[in-house]
Amino acid sequence: MNKIYDITVIGGGIVGLATALKIKEQSPQLKVLVIEKEHEVAAHQTGHNSGVIHSGLYYKPGSLKAVNCIRGYKMLVDFAEKEGIPYELCGKIVVATRPEQVPILDGLYERGAQNGLTGFKMLDAAGLREYEPHVKGIKGFFVPQTGIINYKIVCEKYAEKFQKLGGQINLGQRVIEIRQSDKLSMVITAQNYYETRLVINCAGLYSDKVAQFTQETPIDVRIIPFRGEYFEIKPNKQYLVRNLIYPVPDPNFPFLGVHFTRMIGGGVEAGPNAVLAFRREGYKKLDIHARELWKTLTWPGFQKVAAKYWQTGLGEMYRSFSKAAFTKALQELIPEIQENDLIPGGAGVRAQACDRDGGLLDDFSIIERPNAINVCNAPSPAATSSLSIGQTVAELALKRF
Secondary structure, eight states, X not given: OOOEEEEEEEOOSHHHHHHHHHHHXXXXXXXEEEEESSSSSSOSTGGGSOOEEOOSOSSOTTSHHHHHHHHHHHHHHHHHHHHTOOXXXXXXXXXXXXXXGHHHHHHHHHHHHHTTXXXXXXXXXXXXXXXXXXXXXXXXXXXXXXXXXXXXXXXXXXXXXXXHTTOEEEESOOEEEEEEOSSOEEEEESSOEEXXXXXXXXXXXXXXXXXXXXXXXXXXXXXXXXXXXXXXXXXXXXXXXXXXXXXXXXXXSSSOOSXXXXXXXXXXXXXXXXXEOSSTTOOSTTOOXXXXXXXXXXXXXXXXXXXXXXXXXXXXXXXXXXXHHHHHHHHTTOTTOOGGGEEEEEEEXXXXXXXXXXXXXXXXXXXEETTEEEEEEOOTTHHHHHHHHHHHHHHHHHTXX
């Protein structure tokens, strides 16, 4: 290659493209390249999520998730408005169905207030039914800021704007090695190599592998892939759901539980569950990559997670293979939903970072190296937060130029 890039972003998902766009907007003179192993952008986490615009309700005040979600929410809505991308701020209800969930619900309401959300409405059983007539709950609240959008369309618009500013996107380029010297890194793909002053790793499900390329000592996190499977509600039963209906989440587990989501393109999804995927891009139950699965199972952190949450994991796996069990979980929120109202939908895989001690990282994780910035944990609400994460990473990058 006869061209040296200032910055090479690895990963053409929503975080990588938002980062590249923010860098190019602020420093048009820099030569910025995005490389993506697939032949399209938004092929994995971005293109397989449920399309929810998150409000910032769940996250610890002051955490990277809270700060970036709330800022990113505003940036995303402004972007969609300006670019003519369809979206809707329809709001959602969070529902407690059992007495033991009420203290967690109340704590969640308080956390939302601490994160600066306004317009909350605490609801009794009758109040819940005013928003969602078919919901069964003893208490809940309404969050007006939550919305729906198509993140693949958002991602394609980021890519278009980035390229119009002179940025370059090379598809079909899987990174197999990064060689580093004092001033330049050589990013080697299966087809080519690229010399660059700074590497930004936004590789999602493979972010730990790419991060390892940027340092000699072993990294302390491993991406554990969790598949989330959805059902779609048949058209004749979609009247059961007006907008978005969420359960009270398990405070010990970084997943939000099965819920109902009206989609911006029409239809209603139910799910997802959260089961261990047997490969990093394992969208089907029997997708297995022996080497990747072995690396997951032998990671000390995963073994500690499995020992701690084996009952939860078995329950999720059972729901994966039993439509009746999945339906029963949904009936906690909407008793009228029946097994034959559901048809198989899509699935997504969440890149969940797990540390060596068995901690499932709850917050976003951005790790700086001399020649690299690694975004090592960016699960939900990363799509909502993408422009804010992109701005955060861009600021870290531009300090070096």
